[in-house]
Amino acid sequence: MEKIIGIDLGTTNSCVAVVEGENAVVIPAADGSKVQASIVSFLPDGRRLVGNEAREQLVYNPYNTVFSAKRLIGRSFSSFELRTFKEKCPYELIEGPNNSVLAKIHDRTYSIPEIGSFVLKQMKSIAESYLGETVNKAVITVPANFNDQQRNATKQAGELAGLEVIKIINEPTAAALSYGFGKSYEQKIAVYDFGGGTFDISVLQLQEDLFEVISTAGDSFLGGDDIDHLIVQMIVNSYKRNFKVEIDKDPIAMLRVQYEAERAKQILSSEETVNIQIPSLVSGPEGMIDLNVTLNRANFEKISTDLIKKSFVICDEAMRLAKMHPSEIENVILVGGTTMIPLVRGMVEEYFGRKPFWGVNPEEVVALGAAIEGAILAGEHRKTGREAVLLDVTSLSLGIATVGGRVERIIERNTPIPVERTRMFTTSRDFQEKVHIRIYQGESDTEDENELMGELELSGLNPNARRGEAQIAVTFEIDTNGIVQVNAVDKVTGLKAAAEIDLAGEAPLPVGFNDGNLPGAV
Amino acid sequence: MINILVIDYEEARRDFFRRITGDEFKVFLAKNAGQGMGGFTKLKPPIVILHRESDGQQLATDIRTLEGGADCRIVILGCEEDLNSSWYTLPWPLEVDKLKETLRNITAVPEKPAAVKIEETRLDYNVELPKALAFFSELNASDIEYIGAERLVFIKTIFDKLDKLDYYQIFEVPTDENPALVRRRYFTLARSYHPDHFAPVSPGSFRQAAGQVFRRMTEAYQVLMNAEKRSDYDKRILKDRSGDSLRLSGNEREQKGPKVRDREIENAQARKFYNLAQSAIRDGDYGAAKMNLKLAAQMAGEHPLIKKSLEEVDLLLQK
Numbered sequence: 001m002e003k004i005i006g007i008d009l010g011t012t013n014s015c016v017a018v019v020e021g022e023n024a025v026v027i028p029a030a031d032g033s034k035v036q037a038s039i040v041s042f043l044p045d046g047r048r049l050v051g052n053e054a055r056e057q058l059v060y061n062p063y064n065t066v067f068s069a070k071r072l073i074g075r076s077f078s079s080f081e082l083r084t085f086k087e088k089c090p091y092e093l094i095e096g097p098n099n100s101v102l103a104k105i106h107d108r109t110y111s112i113p114e115i116g117s118f119v120l121k122q123m124k125s126i127a128e129s130y131l132g133e134t135v136n137k138a139v140i141t142v143p144a145n146f147n148d149q150q151r152n153a154t155k156q157a158g159e160l161a162g163l164e165v166i167k168i169i170n171e172p173t174a175a176a177l178s179y180g181f182g183k184s185y186e187q188k189i190a191v192y193d194f195g196g197g198t199f200d201i202s203v204l205q206l207q208e209d210l211f212e213v214i215s216t217a218g219d220s221f222l223g224g225d226d227i228d229h230l231i232v233q234m235i236v237n238s239y240k241r242n243f244k245v246e247i248d249k250d251p252i253a254m255l256r257v258q259y260e261a262e263r264a265k266q267i268l269s270s271e272e273t274v275n276i277q278i279p280s281l282v283s284g285p286e287g288m289i290d291l292n293v294t295l296n297r298a299n300f301e302k303i304s305t306d307l308i309k310k311s312f313v314i315c316d317e318a319m320r321l322a323k324m325h326p327s328e329i330e331n332v333i334l335v336g337g338t339t340m341i342p343l344v345r346g347m348v349e350e351y352f353g354r355k356p357f358w359g360v361n362p363e364e365v366v367a368l369g370a371a372i373e374g375a376i377l378a379g380e381h382r383k384t385g386r387e388a389v390l391l392d393v394t395s396l397s398l399g400i401a402t403v404g405g406r407v408e409r410i411i412e413r414n415t416p417i418p419v420e421r422t423r424m425f426t427t428s429r430d431f432q433e434k435v436h437i438r439i440y441q442g443e444s445d446t447e448d449e450n451e452l453m454g455e456l457e458l459s460g461l462n463p464n465a466r467r468g469e470a471q472i473a474v475t476f477e478i479d480t481n482g483i484v485q486v487n488a489v490d491k492v493t494g495l496k497a498a499a500e501i502d503l504a505g506e507a508p509l510p511v512g513f514n515d516g517n518l519p520g521a522v
Numbered sequence: 523m524i525n526i527l528v529i530d531y532e533e534a535r536r537d538f539f540r541r542i543t544g545d546e547f548k549v550f551l552a553k554n555a556g557q558g559m560g561g562f563t564k565l566k567p568p569i570v571i572l573h574r575e576s577d578g579q580q581l582a583t584d585i586r587t588l589e590g591g592a593d594c595r596i597v598i599l600g601c602e603e604d605l606n607s608s609w610y611t612l613p614w615p616l617e618v619d620k621l622k623e624t625l626r627n628i629t630a631v632p633e634k635p636a637a638v639k640i641e642e643t644r645l646d647y648n649v650e651l652p653k654a655l656a657f658f659s660e661l662n663a664s665d666i667e668y669i670g671a672e673r674l675v676f677i678k679t680i681f682d683k684l685d686k687l688d689y690y691q692i693f694e695v696p697t698d699e700n701p702a703l704v705r706r707r708y709f710t711l712a713r714s715y716h717p718d719h720f721a722p723v724s725p726g727s728f729r730q731a732a733g734q735v736f737r738r739m740t741e742a743y744q745v746l747m748n749a750e751k752r753s754d755y756d757k758r759i760l761k762d763r764s765g766d767s768l769r770l771s772g773n774e775r776e777q778k779g780p781k782v783r784d785r786e787i788e789n790a791q792a793r794k795f796y797n798l799a800q801s802a803i804r805d806g807d808y809g810a811a812k813m814n815l816k817l818a819a820q821m822a823g824e825h826p827l828i829k830k831s832l833e834e835v836d837l838l839l840q841k
Contacts, residue, residue: 325797
C-alpha cells in the first residue's frame with residue numbers, strides 16, 4: 001500500500017514521520033537529525049540550501065535566506081502581521097498580484113507557498129531515501145488557529161512540492177492522536193502547544209478511538225521567537241548603557257545576536273548559566289567590540305515570565321469555551337520547542353494542578369500524529385484493526401459583511417466540523433445580475449477587525465427580476481481540513497449560480513513551475 | 523388526576539410529598555428504584571421526582587430505558603440549572619404551593635414532538651444495493667468492497683430523504699433522548715460515516731453524498747447537545763415540519779442576548795473561584811466551596827449564580 005507521510009511544517013523547525021508496522025516513527029535525515037530548520041537559503045552560485053545546512057546562512061547570507069515563512073503564509077501584503085514582520089526582516093518582501101506577498105531573492109521572486117514547498121520537498125526526499133520508494137502523499141499539520149487562506153496556502157505548498165495533500169490537520173489534534181492512538185483512553189486532555197511562532201491550546205475528550213475536540217483557542221503571534229527577541233532586547237539595552245553602542249542599528253550584528261540568543265535559550269533549559277560570546281560584533285568608538293554576556297536562568301525567567309503568562313489567558317479562554325475548570329483536565333500534553341523551557345513546564349503544572357505528561361518529545365509528537373492520521377487515511381487499519389476518528393472544530397468564526405461595516409456570523413467558532421450552513425441572499429436593485437458577498441473570518445463584529453477571507457461573486461442571475469425577487473441560497477461549508485467551500489443555487493430558477501470566490505492575498509501559481517526552473521527550461 | 527412517583531431514600535423528603543396527595547395529585551412513594559417502578563412508567567401522565575442526592579441523575583437515565591420511560595416527565599430536585607433538556611429541575615427545599623404549581627405546569631406542557639422513526643422495515647439488500655450502486659456509478663470493485671453493502675445502502679437511503687428528516691430522525695433517537703446518549707449515538711455514527719473513512723474511495727457522488735449526510739449529523743449533534751438550541755428547535759418543528767425549518771440555517775443569529783450574559787460570571791477571577799467551588803462541591807468539600815464562593819462574591823458582587831450556589835452550600839453544611 002502506498003505510504004502517506006506526516007509532516008509538521010513548523011515556523012522554526014519541521015519534522016517528518018511515517019507509520020511502520022505498529023508504530024509511528026520520526027524519519028531521520030542522512031546525518032541522523034530528526035528535525036530540520038525551516039530555512040531556505042539561496043546561494044550566489046544558484047544553489048539552494050534547505051534545512052539545517054541553511055541555518056548558518058542566516059548570518060553569512062542574511063539577505064538571501066528566508067526563515068519563519070510560516071508567519072507569512074496565507075497573509076496579505078497589507079495585513080498588520082506582514083507589516084510588523086517586514087520591519088525586522090532582512091530579506092526583501094514585495095507586493096505581488098492580488099495583494100499577495102513575494103520574497104525577492106537575487107533577480108527572482110518567490111511566493112510564500114513556494115518557499116514552503118522547498119522545505120516540504122526536503123522532508124519528502126528525507127522520507128524517500130529512508131523508505132527507499134517514492135512518496136506522493138502527505139498529511140500536513142497547521143496551527144489550530146490558522147484561517148482558510150493559511151490552510152489553502154499550506155496545501156498549495158504541498159502540491160508545489162509534488163505532494164498530494166490528503167489532509168490538513170491541526171497540530172494539537174495531531175499531538176492528541178499521537179498520545180492516545182490505540183490506547184483506548186477515556187479522559188479529558190489539554191494540548192498545550194507553544195511553538196516557535198504560534199501558541200495553541202486544545203481541550204479534547206478521548207473516548208477510545210474517538211478524539212473529540214471540545215474547544216480550541218490560540219494566538220498566532222505568540223511563540224518562542226518572541227522569547228528570543230526578549231533576550232536580544234536585553235543585550236541591546238545593556239550595550240547601549242555600558243558601551244554606548246547601538247547594536248540594533250546594525251542589521252548583521254542583530255542577526256548574529258538573534259542566532260546566539262536562540263541557542264542561549266535552549267542551553268538554559270538544561271544549564272543554570274550560559275555565556276554568550278560573539279567576537280567583533282559591532283564597531284564602537286574605540287574599535288570593534290566583542291559581545292560577552294552571561295545569562296543565568298533566574299534572570300532569563302524574570303524577563304520571560306510575562307510573555308509566558310499570556311499563554312494562560314488563552315488557556316482561560318479555551319477552558320471557558322469548554323465549560324470546564326483546569327482541574328478537570330486529566331492529562332496535559334506539551335507540544336512545541338518552547339515547552340522545553342523549565343519555567344513553562346512549571347507554569348503549566350501550576351495552572352492545571354498536575355504534572356504535564358512526559359513521554360512524548362514535544363518537537364516530534366505532531367509529526368507522529370500526522371503520520372498516524374496518514375496511515376488511517378491510507379486504510380491501513382484494515383490490516384491492523386486499529387482506527388481513530390478525529391472530531392475537530394473550527395477555530396475561527398465565519399461571517400459576511402452586512403450594512404455599515406458590520407459582520408454577521410454564519411458559523412460560530414468552536415462549531416464541530418465538517419459543517420455547512422445555508423443562507424439566503426437577494427438583490428437590492430431591480431434587474432441586478434450580480435451579487436457580491438465579502439466573507440470574513442474572526443471574532444469581531446466589525447469588518448476592519450476581521451480578516452477578509454475573500455470575495456464571492458454570484459453572477460448569471462435572472463436579469464428580469466425586480467429587487468428582492470431573486471433568491472440565492474449560498475451554502476458555506478467547512479470541511480474536515482478546516483477549509484471553506486462556497487456554492488450557490490438560485491432558488492427561483494433552480495440553477496447553480498456561478499460563484500467565484502477570490503481568495504484574498506493569494507498569488508497565482510507560476511505557470512509550468514517545476515523545481516525552481518522557469519517554464520520551458522529542462 | 524396526576525400520578526407522581528417519588529423515589530427518595532430521605533424520609534423527610536418523602537414526608538413532604540405526602541402532603542400534596544389529594545384530589546389533584548396521587549403520590550406513590552418509594553425508597554429506591556427497585557420498588558414497583560416498572561409498572562408505574564406506564565401510567566399517564568406520569569411524573570417521577572428524584573433528588574440529586576438520591577442518585578437522581580443516574581436513576582433518571584435508567585428510567586428512560588424502561589417501557590414507557592421515554593414519556594415520563596422527570597423532575598430532579600436540588601438542582602439550580604437545567605442539567606439536561608429532557609429533565610425538569612426544582613430547587614430543594616421548596617414550598618408546597620410552588621411544587622403544586624410546577625407539577626401543573628409540567629403536565630400542561632404539550633408533549634414533545636413524537637419521534638418519527640425511520641421505517642424499520644428491513645431493507646432488502648437485493649433491491650437496495652443495486653439501486654445504490656447504480657446511483658454511485660463511479661465506484662469500482664475495490665471501493666465497493668471497502669465501503670461495504672451496509673454503509674452503501676445506509677448513505678443512499680438517508681441521502682434520498684435528507685431534507686425531510688429532523689435531527690432526531692437522523693440520529694434515530696427519541697425526542698427526549700438525554701445528551702449523554704445523543705453523544706454516544708453521534709460517536710457510533712462517526713465511527714462508520716465520518717468522511718475521513720472514505721478518503722481511499724474514488725472521488726465522486728458517493729463521497730459527496732456521504733459528506734453531506736455526515737455534515738447533517740454534525741449539525742444535529744450540535745443542536746441536540748445544546749439545551750437552548752434544542753428547545754428552540756423542538757418548538758419550531760412542532761409548528762412547522764417543512765424543509766427549511768428542520769435545519770439550523772445561516773440566517774439565524776446566534777443567541778448572544780443578555781440571557782446568556784446574565785448567566786455567565788464576567789469577572790475572570792470570580793469565575794475561577796466559582797468554578798473551583800463547583801469542583802469542591804462535587805468532591806464533597808463544602809468548606810472549601812464556601813470559601814471560594816465568598817471570594818467570588820467579593821469580586822463579582824451579588825451575582826445570582828454565586829448567590830444560589832452559596833445557599834446550596836450552606837444547606838449542605840448544615841447537614
